[in-house]
Amino acid sequence: AQSVAQPEDQVNVAEGNPLTVKCTYSVSGNPYLFWYVQYPNRGLQFLLKYITGDNLVKGSYGFEAEFNKSQTSFHLKKPSALVSDSALYFCAVTSWGKFQFGAGTQVVVTP
Amino acid sequence: GAGVSQSPSNKVTEKGKDVELRCDPISGHTALYWYRQRLGQGLEFLIYFQGNSAPDKSGLPSDRFSAERTGESVSTLTIQRTQQEDSAVYLCASSSHSSTGELFFGEGSRLTVL
Numbered sequence: 001a002q003s004v005a006q007p008e009d010q011v012n013v014a015e016g017n018p019l020t021v022k023c024t025y026s027v028s029g030n031p032y033l034f035w036y037v038q039y040p041n042r043g044l045q046f047l048l049k050y051i052t053g054d055n056l057v058k059g060s061y062g063f064e065a066e067f068n069k070s071q072t073s074f075h076l077k078k079p080s081a082l083v084s085d086s087a088l089y090f091c092a093v094t095s096w097g098k099f100q101f102g103a104g105t106q107v108v109v110t111p
Numbered sequence: 112g113a114g115v116s117q118s119p120s121n122k123v124t125e126k127g128k129d130v131e132l133r134c135d136p137i138s139g140h141t142a143l144y145w146y147r148q149r150l151g152q153g154l155e156f157l158i159y160f161q162g163n164s165a166p167d168k169s170g171l172p173s174d175r176f177s178a179e180r181t182g183e184s185v186s187t188l189t190i191q192r193t194q195q196e197d198s199a200v201y202l203c204a205s206s207s208h209s210s211t212g213e214l215f216f217g218e219g220s221r222l223t224v225l
Contacts, residue, residue: 032211043115043216044154044203051211090154092214098167099144099204099214103153 003025006094006102013109019081021105023074023091033074034092035065050074081109115217117203123223124193132188132220136205143186144214145178148204160186193224
């Protein structure tokens with residue numbers, strides 16, 4: 001069985017401050033981890049993924065994520081948040097082809 | 112087209128009617144996924160296809176839901192005898208590889224059951 005948890009329903013941050021969105025996972029076998037973003041009334045857009053190799057993964061729009069095997073985490077980060085980053089963020093894990101998504105974290109960036 | 116295409120984009124139906132939702136994946140993508148997203152909620156896995164076969168149907172909520180894929184291309188999700196709780200956005204995604212390839216999502220089909 002595989003699962004992914006996003007412990008925060010919402011994250012509030014002021015523009016220009018660092019942004020972190022948390023994700024932990026549980027999977028048998030090697031995890032393949034993904035982050036997606038959903039803007040209002042839109043489908044999901046891919047941000048970045050970890051398959052193997054360097055634990056720090058860089059993705060679209062200045063986002064990055066760090067894979068931590070011992071803590072089974074894959075937190076999404078951005079050094080300086082923008083108001084336009086306000087959206088719903090989903091972490092996902094797959095090991096055997098079935099993508100399991102977290103419940104999502106709403107990010108609100110205030111000017 | 113260049114992306115995943117879903118139709119209809121919006122569907123309003125009466126309780127008890129059948130509906131069919133269509134997904135046209137990116138050409139060459141072997142994996143295809145269906146998810147359901149209720150208002151303000153996360154993504155609920157329904158089914159995924161590898162080629163034309165469905166290794167995992169565990170997410171289908173009831174026997175009123177069925178899906179098929181033909182020609183390793185278009186997929187249809189059919190909901191029979193719709194209920195109000197079926198109201199949601201149904202998202203389709205495709206991938207070039209079932210494990211390591213990222214999913215490309217369509218804009219979704221918004222279903223409203225009156």
